[in-house]
Amino acid sequence: MSKREHLLKIGVSGIRGVVGGFLTPGLACEFAQAFGTYVDKGRVVLGRDTRSSGEMLENAVTAGLLAAGCEVIQVGILPTPTIQMYVAAIGAAGGIALTASHNPPEYNALKLFNHEGLFFNNYERAELLDLYHQSDFYQATNEEMRGVQVHHDRPMALHLERVLKHIDLARIRARRFRVALDGVNGAGSLMSVHFLRDVLGCELHAISVDPTKVFPREAEPRPDTLGDLAALVRRERCEIGFGQDPDGDRLAVCDETGHVIDNDDALALVADAALERVEGDVVVNLTTSSVIDAVAQRHGRRVFRTAVGEANVVEGMQSVRTAIGGEGSNGGVIFPSVHLCRDSYTGMAFLLNRLANSPGTVSERVAALPAFFRRSSKVAFEHGRLGPLMQSLEAVYPEAQINRADGLKLSFPDGWIHVRASNTEPLLRIAAEATTAARAEQLQMAVEGLLRSR
Amino acid sequence: MQRAKALRISPVGVRGIVGPGLTVTHALDFAAAFGTLLATDGPVLLGRDPRSSGQMLRSAAISALLACGRDVIDLGIVSTPVLQHAIRRLNAAGGISLGASHNAAEWNALKFLGPAGTYLASSEAGELLDIYHLKKFAFVEWNQIGKLTYSADAIDTYLDDLARIFDFEKLRKFRVVVDCCNGTSSTILERVRDRFNWPLILINARLEGSAFAHEPETSARMVGSQLGPLIQPLQADAGFLFDADADRIACATSRGEALSEELILPLVADGQLAKFPGRIVLTNLSTTALVEDVAKKRGGEVIRVAVGRQAAIDALSGFRPEQIAVAGEGTGAVMLPQFRFVYDGIAAMLMILTIMADRGQALSEIVAGFPKFAMLKGEVPLKQMRIPQLYTELREAFGDEGRANTLDGLRVDWPDHWFHVRVSQTEPIVRVICEGRGEAPQALFDGLMEQVRRLA
DSSP, X not given: OTTOOOSEEEETTEEEEXXXXXXXXXXXXXXXXXXXXXXXXXXXXXXXXXXXXXXXXXXXXXXXXXXXXXXXXXXXXOOHHHHHHHHHHTTOSEEEEEOOTTSOXXXXXXXXXXXXXXXXXXXXXXXXXXHHHHTOOOOOOGGGOOOEEEOOSHHHHHHHHHHHTTSOHHHHHHHTOEEEEEOTTOTTHHHHHIIIIIISOOXXXXXXXXXTSOOSSOSSOOGGGOHHHHHHHHHTTOSEEEEEOTTSOOEEEEOTTSOBOOHHHHHHHHHHHHHHHOOSEEEEETTSOTHHHHHHHHTTOXXXXXXXXXXXXXXXXXXXXXXXXXXXXXXXXXXXXXXXXBOHHHHHHHHHHHHHHSXXXXXXXXXXXXXXXEEEEEEEOOGGGHHHHHHHHHHHOXXXXXXXXXXXXXXXXXXXXXXXXXXXXSEEEEEEEESSHHHHHHHHHHHHHHHHHO | OOOOOOXXXXXXXXXXXXXXXXXXXXXXXXXXXXXXXXXXXXXXXXXXXXOTHHHHHHHHHHHHHHHTTOOEEEEEEOOHHHHHHXXXXXXXXXXXXXXXXXXXXXXXXXXXXXXXSSBOOHHHHHHHHHHHHHTOOOOOOGGGOOOEEEOOOHHHHHHHHHHHHSOHHHHTTSOEEEEOTTSTHHHHHHHHHHHTTOOOEEESOSOOSSOOSSOOOOSHHHIIIXXXXXXXXXXXXXXXXXXXXXXXXXXXXXXXXXXXXGGHHHHHHHHHHHHSTTXXXXXXXXXXXXXXXXXXXXXXXXXXXXXXXHHHHHXXXXXXXXXXXEEEOTTSOEEOGGGTSOBOHHHHHHHHHHHHHHHTOOHHHHHHTSOOEEEEEEEEEOOSOOHHHHHHHHHHHHOTTSEEEOSSSEEEEOSSEEEEEEEOSSSSEEEEEEEEESSOOHHHHHHHHHHHHHHO
């Protein structure tokens, strides 16, 4: 059972799979028709990333939505956050982005948004899934058929306008930053070049910004996948480097020495910049580094923690007055004044704004953050075994402060352990953090030792 | 047997009322089956009529074909003949025509065309159905997926070909009114008007998604509804009515009289045989016997096959194009060998006008020269399914001394009259047709109808 390859997943996060034999046009079309039935013949915004299967799925989803009596607003190749904002901006009934985010190019997925341009919450997802499984879709007649509209430039302009409201444009432009960019030939390629070079006036050195080409590297922006970006930063003596994922929601940051900084630190830097400008608390997931607590404390704000997953963080953000949120581990910042979604453009803008407004290089700013030592690993794991493991782990650390919102998180004065089952794969994710490297290693080994002994 | 007649899946393709019958899933699976079936390399072309549901079917077809690794060229809203023409010109592997022809607006259909631009032969069509039912489609890996492009010059290159066959300089002296029925003939004829400086008068020329001015049926009745009354006030030489995908026509004389749709084939056969004597006229068993008279006069031969487009397509594959004068049926649909056997209403219209020009005769005069036949048509709901018994009893009761043909139902011929009784392919009814030279064989028809009602 756990040996099964995850070539197709239809579940609470929508529908994701390997194109070809698994994520077929028929499946995408039916799911879209269920979605169209769910939003009751409304307008639906449809966009996609640059994957080779994008056009095929765009047509399958368009067909399904039209068949359900929806009007389809095609926005073409755009970052996911841009699509989400546009859904809310034009008062659409919902939106669909065709992107498998950081997954390899053979994958694709349907990401689903409600009328506010937010990821479907658990209730909405369950409702939609029921509709899908019942196969009781609305079948519009010729008389009821609505059409397809293509909206080209407006979504991007709207997104960038919103971001620009929160930065000091003149100051950034005056600095003429030397910036490196790795767009992974993704949905943000053209928009990022336009934003950094034309709008923010940077001296831009960009690689992989051709949306017609395949991903030149592993799609997830991480230190080990951003070697070309780091080399580019060094070669062109850039002040900062940005690495995007194929749908432009995640951001990785490279300092001026060519070192790709930890995503938790990048989040902390952006949060620091955001808290400078807006009121409100911070919401992050349980696996996000404690560095965020130090930054929040500096501004006198609180930190709330949620289960892992963008939708969970966003739900958390809706329940408190939030200045900024995000998920440290995967490089996403969520700035609600722009939109309640992960947005690499907000991240880039805030970091450049910060550099423009105060002295110090990126590496100096990272060095100024409190130091935490982080370790993470993933272990093949059967879902049903998490409960017993949690119980034994608790027994080992009776003094720990316990959080069971997503797996088990044990917090100590000098660190924490978080174990949780992956939502998408039969994996156990283990994360540990401490103020010393030795303690972090000790905590992680404790869990792995327990796993081995069972 | 009175179940909803909202969907029909047959070797000719899939046709139905969108929503309750024809769904996006049918379109997707059929297009995927077609993408799986295609043997030759090359792109697949798409064209559609203006029905609102066309865009939905189009997206479904594109998606399935791309997923099968086929490049797709979308011609947009074009007539089926224009699409068929483009398939040959672009060396495509095939094409899908989305449109429900003469059916009402709520219908739509997918029609499949092979690399020559012609409808699939029965064997290929059967294969397509098998793949459709098996649902084992040849979807390719992510990096083999096809690309979508658009082509906007299909109508002009189609007109290039028409201009090689028809003398527009000669035809443009005619004052012609055309009822486009809000379908794809309008974009072609608007282009003809501009390109050949021919002031055609077009009515119902706006492409409509659902609000057709009237049913897109090419019948004498429909000619009478709007087109006919306009002809005399506009002092036109002739009037033509097209269905939504411009593959068939009906026409009216300069006096505004609607001609029976049965006359289109004899008219075109007359013109073609005058030019190409000795050739074959291919038609079905239900078409008027006037075809034989025309052929005899012009030294041609008539071959009759079962009713339906598929039978004609299959039969034609056994001949070289230069053996055929014309193929067609009594509905106003004709195929010319110059166009490799594509039902083409525009070509049929131009052919009729060419005959008028060559002979210097009005349409009414040409028709007046034909021997008179009178036809009676009836239909009876099919309830008992005792079809072989029906044919046997009819033959015993009515067939004495006649020449019987059982290729498709029962047709019996006498020197001056004939009848044809068959079960419809599209609806659960029995069709009864009688025709006589001069006068209609009313007594025979009444007797047949009574017997059929009893046995059907």
